[in-house]
Amino acid sequence: MKNNQLLxxxxxxxxxxxxxxxxxxxxLFGQVPTSRPAYSxxxxxxxxxxxxxxIPGDSDSFDxxxxxxxxxxxxxWASFGGDFRVRGEDWSGFNFGSPVGVSHDDSFLLTxxxxxxxxxxxDKARIFAEVKGAYASDRNLPGGVRSIDEDExxxxxxxxxxxxxxxxxxxxxxxxxxxxxxxGSQRLVSSLPWANSLRTWxxxxxxxxxxxxxxxxxxxxxxxxxxxxxxxxxxxxxxYGIYAKRTGAHAGGGIELYALRNEFAGRSFNxxxxxxxxxxxxxxxxxxxxxxxxxxxxxxxxxxxIGNFDVNAWSLASKFGYKLSDDNSLKAWAxxxxxxxxxxxxxxxxxxxxxxxxxHAYFGIADVIGRQNILDTSFGLAWxxxxxxxxxxxxxxxxxxxSNDAIYNPGGGVVRAGNVYSSSRIGWEADLSGxxxxxxxLAVDFGYAHFFPESAIEQSGPSEEIDFFYxxxxxxx
Numbered sequence: 001m002k003n004n005q006l007l008x009x010x011x012x013x014x015x016x017x018x019x020x021x022x023x024x025x026x027x028l029f030g031q032v033p034t035s036r037p038a039y040s041x042x043x044x045x046x047x048x049x050x051x052x053x054x055i056p057g058d059s060d061s062f063d064x065x066x067x068x069x070x071x072x073x074x075x076x077w078a079s080f081g082g083d084f085r086v087r088g089e090d091w092s093g094f095n096f097g098s099p100v101g102v103s104h105d106d107s108f109l110l111t112x113x114x115x116x117x118x119x120x121x122x123d124k125a126r127i128f129a130e131v132k133g134a135y136a137s138d139r140n141l142p143g144g145v146r147s148i149d150e151d152e153x154x155x156x157x158x159x160x161x162x163x164x165x166x167x168x169x170x171x172x173x174x175x176x177x178x179x180x181x182x183x184g185s186q187r188l189v190s191s192l193p194w195a196n197s198l199r200t201w202x203x204x205x206x207x208x209x210x211x212x213x214x215x216x217x218x219x220x221x222x223x224x225x226x227x228x229x230x231x232x233x234x235x236x237x238x239x240y241g242i243y244a245k246r247t248g249a250h251a252g253g254g255i256e257l258y259a260l261r262n263e264f265a266g267r268s269f270n271x272x273x274x275x276x277x278x279x280x281x282x283x284x285x286x287x288x289x290x291x292x293x294x295x296x297x298x299x300x301x302x303x304x305x306i307g308n309f310d311v312n313a314w315s316l317a318s319k320f321g322y323k324l325s326d327d328n329s330l331k332a333w334a335x336x337x338x339x340x341x342x343x344x345x346x347x348x349x350x351x352x353x354x355x356x357x358x359x360h361a362y363f364g365i366a367d368v369i370g371r372q373n374i375l376d377t378s379f380g381l382a383w384x385x386x387x388x389x390x391x392x393x394x395x396x397x398x399x400x401x402x403s404n405d406a407i408y409n410p411g412g413g414v415v416r417a418g419n420v421y422s423s424s425r426i427g428w429e430a431d432l433s434g435x436x437x438x439x440x441x442l443a444v445d446f447g448y449a450h451f452f453p454e455s456a457i458e459q460s461g462p463s464e465e466i467d468f469f470y471x472x473x474x475x476x477x
Contacts, residue, residue: 136150
């Protein structure tokens with residue numbers, strides 16, 4: 001086992017040295033642009049029509065494929081792009097050392113490529129297609145190579161959409177096909193950019209822009225990972241509803257309202273199993289408080305049923321920020337998150353369902369804890385010492401809402417079962433992470449986390465401290 005660990009760390013070191021060499025090479029590129037469209041994780045959100053006439057004083061070697069006329073009329077044009085990502089991860093004490101008798105220390109590499117074509121048609125119609133490949137080296141940790149890490153080839157997106165202009169400058173756009181969702185803060189619905197294999201759905205989305213409101217009405221089937229072929233939408237995993245967002249009423253602020261319906265067969269929460277049918281009704285608001293302070297909060301309430309039993313659950317998320325410098329290069333923040341747990345085994349369910357979350361952004365970069373049966377008090381600093389470098393320091397202190405319910409991870413899996421620990425104190429995590437935007441196309445991401453387990457973990461099984469380190473790079477074009 002020791003030899004395997006040394007071999008894994010050698011592979012990781014080799015990969016990270018290669019990343020470093022690439023970074024040194026591309027650091028010769030120019031500054032990050034300000035006059036052209038910015039790259040987005042959701043590549044369909046980019047608008048490269050400005051390149052039809054060129055951008056004075058700002059050119060790039062990839063401009064030739066960002067705006068490609070298809071005919072002389074100018075009504076047909078295409079844009080092509082993609083990205084390549086590599087990330088090395090190193091773990092010690094994974095999952096607190098549970099289960100016993102297997103390795104909990106390992107290093108491995110994750111790689112992913114995406115490539116897309118965005119074909120624009122007359123009358124504001126288009127076809128967007130994206131393929132993806134996600135690969136993982138051997139992973140000598142419990143569970144082996146995870147589905148979130150490997151999907152060798154996938155049709156990630158393929159949709160047709162068309163926009164119609166309405167009176168008063170309003171508009172309506174219909175999108176049909178395979179597509180990625182990312183609503184609001186992505187606490188509940190995210191394409192999960194952190195994971196190697198990403199998420200996608202098959203369905204339809206109607207977007208209505210009216211006054212200051214952007215209203216999405218949608219219905220879709222989740223597409224589970226199929227590492228051996230193209231995934232198909234699962235009719236047992238349905239997501240539909242309405243998501244409305246308003247900005248512009250107050251400078252720097254906004255509000256979101258949503259009603260999400262999730263239907264998922266074969267779910268189990270604290271001894272109650274069946275088809276999980278629940279509505280999630282929510283409100284999110286954010287705004288500045290004076291010149292230096294700002295706030296955000298999100299309230300979610302869930303009702304429905306699992307089998308013959310009722311569901312009543314809720315979640316609160318909040319964050320307050322304070323600018324420590326006039327140029328906003330240094331900011332302190334504090335947050336509080338609370339998601340309900342279940343009071344007793346079996347029967348009616350009080351466990352909040354986090355749906356399809358981006359947990360990595362909210363509960364620590366080690367991804368130990370999820371938004372179910374949890375209280376999290378957090379604080380941190382965000383520092384931008386220069387234009388290309390961002391550093392983040394954060395600390396999270398975790399308790400369970402109910403010791404009769406399980407402790408869950410960001411994927412909804414059980415870290416520790418309920419009723420086997422009496423203390424609500426789970427532990428705390430310290431994080432240091434950052435991004436170095438080397439040039440227009442290349443960025444380096446890095447992070448280190450240490451999780452200190454406390455009495456709830458100690459009472460319920462192995463309680464090793466967790467160390468997690470990652471270093472990665474992404475090249476976007």
